[in-house]
Amino acid sequence: MEKLQTYTENLAILAVRALIEEAELTPKPGLVDIESTGSHHDMSIELMIKSAKSLEPAFREIAKVSYGRVPSQELREEIAAIGRQGEIDMFQATGGVNTHKGAIWALGLLVSSAAMNPGETSLDHIAKKAGKLALFPDRNLPQQITNGKRVKEKYGVNGALGEAQQGFPHIRNICLPVLYDSRSRGIKEDLCRLNTLIALMASLDDTCILHRGGAGSLIATKELASEILILGGVWTQTGWKVLEELSQFLIKCNASPGGSADLLAATLFLDYLYKNNTSYLSEFSKYSLIRK
Ligand SMILES: CC(C)(COP(=O)(O)OP(=O)(O)OC[C@H]1O[C@@H](n2cnc3c(N)ncnc32)[C@H](O[C@H]2O[C@H](COP(=O)(O)OP(=O)(O)OP(=O)(O)O)[C@@H](O)[C@H]2O)[C@@H]1O)[C@@H](O)C(=O)NCCC(=O)NCCS
Numbered sequence: 001m002e003k004l005q006t007y008t009e010n011l012a013i014l015a016v017r018a019l020i021e022e023a024e025l026t027p028k029p030g031l032v033d034i035e036s037t038g039s040h041h042d043m044s045i046e047l048m049i050k051s052a053k054s055l056e057p058a059f060r061e062i063a064k065v066s067y068g069r070v071p072s073q074e075l076r077e078e079i080a081a082i083g084r085q086g087e088i089d090m091f092q093a094t095g096g097v098n099t100h101k102g103a104i105w106a107l108g109l110l111v112s113s114a115a116m117n118p119g120e121t122s123l124d125h126i127a128k129k130a131g132k133l134a135l136f137p138d139r140n141l142p143q144q145i146t147n148g149k150r151v152k153e154k155y156g157v158n159g160a161l162g163e164a165q166q167g168f169p170h171i172r173n174i175c176l177p178v179l180y181d182s183r184s185r186g187i188k189e190d191l192c193r194l195n196t197l198i199a200l201m202a203s204l205d206d207t208c209i210l211h212r213g214g215a216g217s218l219i220a221t222k223e224l225a226s227e228i229l230i231l232g233g234v235w236t237q238t239g240w241k242v243l244e245e246l247s248q249f250l251i252k253c254n255a256s257p258g259g260s261a262d263l264l265a266a267t268l269f270l271d272y273l274y275k276n277n278t279s280y281l282s283e284f285s286k287y288s289l290i291r292k
């Protein structure tokens, strides 16, 4: 019983930690970071951190109900109800600002999957099992039109739902390989994470960018992000110059890669599982993991 409690508690702490570390990564094009609010007029770094912390109870509850189970219709709907309560908690903490809706979705599914198989070390398996859970329909989903639904219909893209249902291919095929490859070159951790974000932006059909800036903004974002990678990454002088151009471009068209930010946080969460194997994390205290 005590082991279960420690494990599920740790998963929730790591999910919040991933959100905080994503928010604190500086600079990030178009996104909120320590030095800039990017293309967001209603957000700040303090708000992002407050929002992240407000989600700990939801992640803890998701981990608790998922422990030792397998993907099923019943579990899908239990998780959805907790996720929706998480959204309410987030809006309450932020005074109505949508800081982390997509992150609750991606991290909620991954926390659930990690809790299903305590000690699972294959990040591929965890992501794919989360995808299996997402494939069950959520029969209680409110029939409301979201920004994501609107642009998915208009542009025929996958969006957050498709990404999850396919077992998070961007995390498995792009983020984790880029993060580990960057680290293997001895690059500073912040730059490894930033380069991972750029690799995501070069490929993801981010419904946030589409909703705020239209197809032209998404195409240009992908082109500039790809150019950074072709130039050798964010740590090269020329790559850094294009990164600055990309930041200015996103601010000019009021577009934000919110979906990429969520998937970067989800990648960091999986990376912590890989590095720490959370079943054995009991020696960490909550505050050694989360910066105040
Ligand atoms: C299945 C859901 C994810 C709902 O999806 P849907 O597409 O219908 O809904 P959206 O409301 O648009 O939310 C999707 C959010 O996912 C992020 N995202 C975007 N593209 C992708 C992608 N390709 N892959 C993965 N993730 C993606 C993104 O979230 C981030 O952006 C938000 C901030 O955007 P911003 O433009 O500032 O704010 P808005 O309010 O959208 O616009 P304005 O009106 O202010 O201009 C921020 O939240 C980031 O996190 C998309 O926004 C899922 O939510 C769902 O069904 N939930 C029900 C509960 C459930 O089942 N939970 C189970 C697991 S806990």
Ligand SMILES: Nc1ncnc2[nH]cnc12
Residues within 6 Å of the ligand: 022, 023, 030, 031, 032, 033, 040, 043, 048, 099, 100, 103, 256, 258, 259, 261, 262
């Ligand atoms: N750092 C960030 N800035 C803006 N929106 C986000 N959604 C998730 N992380 C974000």
